[in-house]
Amino acid sequence: MQRLPARAFAVLATIGTLALAGCGAESGGTGEEAASAPAVRTVRAQEVMQVTRAHGESGTTLLEGPAFGRDGGLFVVDVTAPGGEPKVIRVNVREKTSRAVYTDDRGAYTSAQFSPYDGRLYLSDFAHGEVVSLAPDGGDRRTFFSGDVDGARMNPDDIAFDRKGNLYVSDSRGLSEGEARGRVVRIDREGTEAGVLAKGLASPNGIAFDAHDRGLWFSELTENRISYLRLDSEGGAASRHTAIRVDGGIAQTDSIAVDADGNLYQGLYGRAAMAVYDRHGERLATVELPPQAKGLDSATNVAITPGGTRAYMTVSGPAGGYLYAFDALAEGTRQSNGG
Template sequence: MRRLSVAALAALTLMGATGCAAAADASTRARPSDPGEAQLERLVQVSSVHEATGMTLVEGPVIGPDGDLYVVDVTAPPGAAKVMRVDLESTEVSTVYTDDTSAITSAQFSPHDGRLYLTDFLGTIISTTADGEDARTFFDAEVEGARIAPDDIAFDEEGHLYVTDSQGAQAPYWQASGRLLRIDRDGATATVLASELPAPNGLAFTPGADGLWVSQNTGNRIDFLRLDAEGTAVATAHPAVFASVGEAQIDSLATDADGNLYVGLHHRAAVLVYDAHGELLRTIEAPAGDDVTSATNVAIVPGETTGYATVSGPGGGFVYTFEALADGIRSSNGG
């Protein structure tokens, strides 16, 4: 795990970790009505703007085995809380994990070993216990000669990892140089499934785990991929959803039991909900007047319709709630 100064971390984050310009100012002009408008409701504040980095960006919500919600702060400086736990009954917030070197962008519990896996945009994947103990570097290697910039993560049923590599072999961030990777659950083998992608960000399996959705942060599109039987190669793929979001950018995504897609946004504190055919079903937006400018990721409680969104802006980092259109499943939870 390489070291990075606070100033460099802030510069990198502003350049685009998970499209990480979320806490920047965003337009508040009126927008036309969207189909099925709904509202995000604030639950709890989990972070404030950091003096060292000039921003906060809350990401990676996941419901843990204890029933608590875990979130990460991408721009937390060394020693500050990088993974936090929210007791959903008391709304008490506690620190789970911190270090001096990482920029954590997402979190998910592995179905294989039950550990919490964290993507570090600076080039590694970390795993810890649910309490943030026994931190291990799971993956820290170049893939086909290029250092990775891991953004979001999804597990298949056997516990193998699928990871969006937002930077890939080239810079700057907005060039179509990102990749989709598969890493075996033992961390020994990494495979490039797709390349030349415009900053791939979110990814989630379909309810039947027979397809994979991948959102492209600087392409404002979502691709649909079918993998081979082993999950080690792409059988077919196509651009499936194009988001008309103006100055905003699409970010992370999740799927529910009916196959609907929940897509977070940067530069707009809203979540877009599409069905599997690409029809926009609902826009779930933070109330006007809330000092927030992004809603980058969601988690839906498995077996329930209660959803949580990570929302950030000049006012700080927050968890908001919403009602999903269908029950959550494992691929609704984290990543």
């Protein structure tokens, strides 16, 4: 999550050529069509706590992740954190406390997710085209994957794991140039083989498996659309189509989470809200902040408590980086926990 032409514009001046992403909403019909359409719920999220403040050098902060660890801690990343300041943070949502887990002097980490294969925390480094992993305590940093994929370096934004631990990446290559050169990349669980499943995409950002692990939902930042990539039995691409068009106005589609019923939670960059759709593309709800919330302009991602319905949304803006909570429409699973 970030944006120069969207997500990293202000921050990326300080981090280099970084650029990130996201946000969206929807419009309704009129007349008889609108009268017969089901009402879209408004869900009010409530503030849990402030996690970060705007950094002095860049004047901004951008929370992403978030992912629950096995110990119940909620891990988030601060995309814009400079070297020496916390880049991975563990939050105790019950006690409303947080502590630094990891930092370095180079990475711009845009997502976090725990692998079902080795239990490590995986981070995408948008700025350096790498995927790295950490032990749950933040130590033992390893480079999982680095280098070109089909002759081009990635700008990895979000990540999703299949049940075996193979990794699927939204590669926002071409974002800073405004060209549709993005890809969906699959990396095997050992980090040795990588291939392109889809290309020519408009800055792909969010990515998550559907409720049955049969295919991938992914959002395209600069087209404000959500596409569906059906997978074959070997984890390769079987088919692809545009599934949902998100009318976001000045906002753009960011990260995606999926609950146990298959509902999609689409983060919005440029508006502090989330759009919720069912698997058939029907708009079910809009998650919004209380009217008194000020200085927050993006809701990038969400984690739904595994086996529960309490959802924690990462929200950022000039006022800082915050967690807001709401009740999801269905229980959380691995696909609603990080990425």
